[in-house]
Amino acid sequence: MANIHEIARRAGVSVSTVSRVLNQHPYVSDEKRAAVQRAIDELDYTPNRNAVDLIRGRTRNIGVIIPYNNNPAFDRMLSGVLNRSVEEDYTVTVLPTRYDPGKEIEYLTMLKNKLLDGMIITSRANDWPSIIPFTGYGHIVACEYxxxxxxxxxxxxxxxxxxxxxxxLKNNGHADVAFTTARGDASISTRLTMQAYRDVFGEIPPGRCIEGCTTMVDGIEAACQIVEGKERPTAVYANGDEVAAGIHQYVLSAGLRIPDDIVIVGQENQPIGQVLQLTTVDHQLFRVGEEAFGLVTREPRGKVRIPYRIIYRSSSG
Known part of the structure; x- marks a missing residue:
């Protein structure tokens, strides 16, 4: 395989000139740049990407730690990251963890090994003190405060x-409300939801927080617990429109009416929620991903709050 010394001889230039051309250095004459490019084409030379990245001091590659794929919330954030990466000519490496702390640290080590310029963490398994030391090797941006x-x-x-x-819900006469979560109180999102519940309704009664919900099937199973319980709540706040759709399906199959017998509120304004006319909280996760990309490439220590919006539809009466 050809090397830059052979390219330099064929082009009639110095090795440093070839290096500057390969690294897109601006201070090379058009004549010399063209000669080097001809030599590269004639010798069918392919530069070592890793070596070039080391010389440049950057890879233009961003890692995205994501617990699961095929999860509407995380996929939406990832879509925002990918949208910006295409616009700005970056490569994105998707790093699924399944909330394995060891796998997460393994991925963060890629920063230390200079395989990535930065890392976006959509959701984490480790605490921040375990993650912060890796900021010495590259930029790290979170999709949570x-x-x-x-x-x-x-x-x-x-x-x-x-x-x-x-x-x-309380202002509309609902004193008994259930809600679903994905991870239980291991998740900061769940803990915030629990705190908001307590601040409005008081302590959480047994059976009103249903964990492990991420899909429509999970929503059906959650609805089974809700509907078949001794005392049925009059409203449910689901942690996603797909989960809400599963609840919706089971509730109708049980002969109940929506919203007369039970109100269902979802999250993220997904297509299935739009079809079913579910009231939903749109957290604008696509924009979260876009802003996270902007931070990791330009302002790695910035703090950007994305506004949410509640979309009221017929499911809430």
């Missing part, structure tokens, strides 16, 4: 959004 100055974040005020939903 963090007060640590070393970590930038594009985030939503999940507590405020949930508080508004619970207050809306």
């Amino acid at each position: 963090t007060e640590f100055e070393e970590i930038g974040c594009a985030y939503i005020d999940r507590y405020a959004a949930t508080l508004e939903v619970f207050r809306f």
Whole structure:
């Protein structure tokens, strides 16, 4: 395989000139640049990407830690990242963890090994003190709020959004409300939801927080617990429109009416929620991903809050 010394001889230039051309250095004459390019084409030379990246000091590759794929919320954030990466000619490496702390640290080590310029964490398994040391090797941006100055974040005020939903339900006569979550209180999102519930309704009664919900099937199973319980709540706040759709399906199959017998509120304004006319909280996760990309490539310690919006539809009466 040809090397830059052979290219230099064929083009009649110095090795340093070839290096500058390969690294897109601006201070090379058009004549010499053309000669080098001809030599590259004639010798069918392909530069070593890793070597070029080391010389440049950057890879134009951003890692995105994502717990699961095929999850509407995380996929939406990832779509925002990918949208900006195409516009700005970056490569994105998707790094699924299934909330394995060891796998997450393994991925963060890619920053130390100079395989990535930065990392976006959509959701994490490790605590921040375990993650912060890796900011010495590359930029790290979170898709949740963090007060640590070393970590930038594009985030939503999940507590405020949930508080508004619970207050809306209470003001409309609902004193018994259930809600679903994905991970239980291991998740900061769940803890904020629980806090908002307590601030509006008081302590959470047994059976009113249903964990492990991410899909429509999970929603059906959650609805089974809700509907078949001794005392049925009059409203449910689901942690996604797909989960809400599963609840919707089961409730109708049980002979109940929506919203007369039970009100269903979802999240993220997904197509299935639009079809079923579900009231939903749109956290604008696509924009969260876009802003996270902007931070990791330009302002890694910035803090950007993304506004939410509640879309009221017929499911809420």
